Amino acid sequence: MYFLLYEKEGRLKQHPLNKPETRIGRGRGNDLSLSDRDVSKNHCRLVLDKDEVVLSDLGSRNGTAVDGRLIKEIRIGLNESFSVGATRFYFKKGDPREFALSRSLSEIFAALARESRPDGSRELDTETKGDRFELALQAAAEAALTREDPSVFFGSLRRLLGEILPGHLLFFVTAAGTEALVPWSGKRGEAPIDFSSLSPDETATIGGRTYRAIRFPQDNGNKPSGLWLLADDTARDSFPGPDFFFRLLEIIEVHGRLEQPLTKPRRTIPALYQDPRVTLIGAAPSFRRLVDQARRIAPKSSFVLILGESGTGKELLAKMIHALSGRHNYIALNCAAIPPLLLESELFGHEPGAFTDAKFRKVGLMEASSGGTLVLDEIADMPLEVQVKLLRAIQEQAVTRLGGTTPIPVDLRLLAMTNQDIYARLGAGRFREDLFYRLRVHELRIPPLRERPEDISPLIRHFAGLYAEKNGVHPAGFSQAAEDVLMRYSWPGNVRELENEIRRVLEMIDDGEVIGSHHLLPGIVAVVRPDPIPAETTGFSMRDKLFQAERTEIEARLAANGGNKSKTAREIGMTYRGLLKKIKRLGMT
Numbered sequence: 001m002y003f004l005l006y007e008k009e010g011r012l013k014q015h016p017l018n019k020p021e022t023r024i025g026r027g028r029g030n031d032l033s034l035s036d037r038d039v040s041k042n043h044c045r046l047v048l049d050k051d052e053v054v055l056s057d058l059g060s061r062n063g064t065a066v067d068g069r070l071i072k073e074i075r076i077g078l079n080e081s082f083s084v085g086a087t088r089f090y091f092k093k094g095d096p097r098e099f100a101l102s103r104s105l106s107e108i109f110a111a112l113a114r115e116s117r118p119d120g121s122r123e124l125d126t127e128t129k130g131d132r133f134e135l136a137l138q139a140a141a142e143a144a145l146t147r148e149d150p151s152v153f154f155g156s157l158r159r160l161l162g163e164i165l166p167g168h169l170l171f172f173v174t175a176a177g178t179e180a181l182v183p184w185s186g187k188r189g190e191a192p193i194d195f196s197s198l199s200p201d202e203t204a205t206i207g208g209r210t211y212r213a214i215r216f217p218q219d220n221g222n223k224p225s226g227l228w229l230l231a232d233d234t235a236r237d238s239f240p241g242p243d244f245f246f247r248l249l250e251i252i253e254v255h256g257r258l259e260q261p262l263t264k265p266r267r268t269i270p271a272l273y274q275d276p277r278v279t280l281i282g283a284a285p286s287f288r289r290l291v292d293q294a295r296r297i298a299p300k301s302s303f304v305l306i307l308g309e310s311g312t313g314k315e316l317l318a319k320m321i322h323a324l325s326g327r328h329n330y331i332a333l334n335c336a337a338i339p340p341l342l343l344e345s346e347l348f349g350h351e352p353g354a355f356t357d358a359k360f361r362k363v364g365l366m367e368a369s370s371g372g373t374l375v376l377d378e379i380a381d382m383p384l385e386v387q388v389k390l391l392r393a394i395q396e397q398a399v400t401r402l403g404g405t406t407p408i409p410v411d412l413r414l415l416a417m418t419n420q421d422i423y424a425r426l427g428a429g430r431f432r433e434d435l436f437y438r439l440r441v442h443e444l445r446i447p448p449l450r451e452r453p454e455d456i457s458p459l460i461r462h463f464a465g466l467y468a469e470k471n472g473v474h475p476a477g478f479s480q481a482a483e484d485v486l487m488r489y490s491w492p493g494n495v496r497e498l499e500n501e502i503r504r505v506l507e508m509i510d511d512g513e514v515i516g517s518h519h520l521l522p523g524i525v526a527v528v529r530p531d532p533i534p535a536e537t538t539g540f541s542m543r544d545k546l547f548q549a550e551r552t553e554i555e556a557r558l559a560a561n562g563g564n565k566s567k568t569a570r571e572i573g574m575t576y577r578g579l580l581k582k583i584k585r586l587g588m589t
Contacts, residue, residue: 002048004032005090005145014092017053022046024084025058038062038085051078053091079146090145133240136160137247144255150477150514153255154179164240169211169230172252181227204230216245278319281462284452290444291317297442298324303394305379305439306417308446311496314417315377317446322373327413329372331365336381343386345402348393354403366399370410379439380420380431391435414439449491449498456487456498463499464515467506474511481517485528510584551586554579 002017015022015032023030027041034043040060046053056073057063063070065083076082081090143156154172161170161182170181202213211230227249272291273280280291297304298321306314315332322330338346341355349364365374376382382390393399394414398407416439425431449455460478468475478486491497505519517525554568561567569579 002053002091002093005092006087008087017046017048020048022048023058025060034085034087036085036087039087043084046076049075051093052076055082081146132164133244136164137244137251140248140251141254144251150255152477154181155480155483157181157252168232169206171228171230172249173226173228206230216242216249273320275320275323278316278323279462280313280316280320281458282452282455283458284447284454286447287452287455290446291320293442294321294444295324297321299326301413302441303414303416303439304442304444305422305436306415306444306446307422308417308419309448309494310419311494312446312448313495314419314446315375317444318373318375318415318417321415322375325373325413327372329369330375331369331372332375332377333365334377335386336378340383340386343383344389347386348389348399348401350402351404354401358403362401364399364401366393366410366412367401367408370412373413373415375415375417377417378419379416380418380422380425382431384430384432387432387435391432391438394435394438416440449494453487456491457483459495459498460486460502463502464506467503471506473506473509475506475509476514479514479516482515482520485517485520485525488528489524490527513584551588554583554586555588 004015004017004022006013006015019031022032023042023045024032024034024039025041025043026034026036026039030042038061040058040062042058043060044055044057044064046055052075054073055064055066055071055076057071062085065071066074066076066081076091078091078093081088083089139160140157143153143160158181165182168182172179172181200213200215204211204213209232211232214229214231216227216229227245229245271279272282272288273295282288282291294304294317304318304321306317308314318332319330333346335343345354345358345362345364347364347366349362349367350358351361352359393410394412396407397412398409400407422431422436426433426436460483464475464478486498486501493500501521501524504521505515508519509515557568557571558565561571565579565583566576569576
């Protein structure tokens with residue numbers, strides 16, 4: 001079922017969304033009443049629509065906020081939040097009884113709901129905000145509520161714990177494998193830690209440093225599950241109390257119950273422009289400024305020169321400019337793919353008998369695109385003899401067909417594009433300077449993907465959601481190892497190469513499977529791996545090995561039990577449903 005999580009009177013509450021419409025306000029007639037002076041009598045309403053709700057403000061005095069912005073109406077996805085007055089709500093799906101938290105953890109979530117900033121962000125400032133460990137737990141609780149992708153959630157934990165646990169190694173160990181929760185300083189190729197053989201207070205040497213093993217909880221028999229802390233003896237001054245680790249373990253377990261598959265692009269992906277044919281995704285300031293500039297010049301009739309490497313999205317930008325121009329038709333021509341004589345015919349048209357095999361009259365693209373937009377791709381490869389005629393047509397705003405004598409007036413809007421260094425061609429005399437300045441009224445250069453790494457993550461999410469939906473699969477997200485490779489690869493083919501790689505992966509995986517580095521093209525992984533591997537990536541290398549060991553163990557037990565999954569689940573200590581999910585994630589048939 002769908003429900004809202006929120007804090008009330010120091011406790012975490014649940015409100016089921018079991019009606020087509022739910023109203024929130026201060027008045028008693030609302031489905032959810034808040035005794036808050038900043039909340040209007042009839043403040044806002046939610047209308048359930050599959051895995052989203054449509055949130056509408058009802059003309060409230062102080063407004064309804066999403067990510068710190070006041071809204072009139074917006075769609076809220078699973079695990080996302082919104083604020084009404086001083087109360088923060090989280091939109092959830094599942095069994096609300098799973099949130100029967102311990103009192104101490106419930107108070108953490110309640111404090112989180114009360115003290116989060118209006119824009120949803122948090123800051124670890126121990127000098128002004130209180131105890132750093134308590135703040136870290138609050139930030140971890142927020143990550144559990146809002147980050148359904150396991151790799152994103154554990155990535156958030158690593159950043160938090162790396163700040164407050166210097167000199168420690170912390171691992172989360174379950175039957176599903178091992179997560180390194182703080183940067184692991186092990187060396188490449190170093191044997192993974194066998195937690196089943198460790199005992200509390202036993203020492204282990206890793207990377208030339210000695211660590212002491214501590215397990216939470218400590219009363220779980222011989223099972224290695226839970227949190228394992230390997231504390232460096234030189235860092236005891238930063239060691240928190242046991243209660244910190246017990247509550248952290250509970251937060252991690254809460255996130256495990258919240259985990260949702262990746263089914264479509266998340267609402268938070270920054271789509272800078274979108275229509276039925278074009279979607280421009282980006283977070284990098286340079287790309288955002290570029291799109292904003294293109295948006296401003298689109299309604300004008302000026303010519304535009306679009307520069308950028310192959311695969312950066314030049315044609316998408318051209319289509320956006322055309323869509324916002326109000327002009328009626330869009331025609332594109334690749335100047336590098338056509339011999340000079342045929343290129344002239346394509347651009348200007350021809351009369352019967354103009355050359356051999358010219359038996360009929362042909363209308364050229366410049367004439368056909370009059371009143372619309374003509375895109376000349378790879379303009380730098382246009383032969384010089386064609387450049388002369390194109391310049392004349394631009395100057396006269398008229399074209400003359402090959403073999404003809406009558407100029408035909410045209411309303412030209414040219415968008416020229418190239419992935420070549422057109423300035424080098426100017427200097428070498430291979431491109432006419434007068435034509436260049438005619439075409440370059442506005443110059444837009446799309447930076448390559450390696451110059452805007454901020455765009456890689458939202459592009460991954462966008463393409464993963466897009467092709468997950470097209471292929472009808474629901475992956476469980478990306479492992480940290482896979483994300484690390486995707487983020488560190490230079491993408492010489494730019495956005496096109498990234499899209500093709502995500503598309504290929506989404507056509508290979510099974511439903512519920514975690515996308516790991518082994519799914520990626522070996523050529524991509526091989527280029528990234530020679531560089532020093534970050535500590536957290538090494539931790540996930542160990543996790544992959546544990547996954548393989550787990551698969552071997554489950555296969556052996558299934559074989560011994562004649563394929564009886566119920567008996568195998570009991571022996572392993574899992575539920576039957578949990579075993580089925582694990583079999584699917586491990587890629588077992």
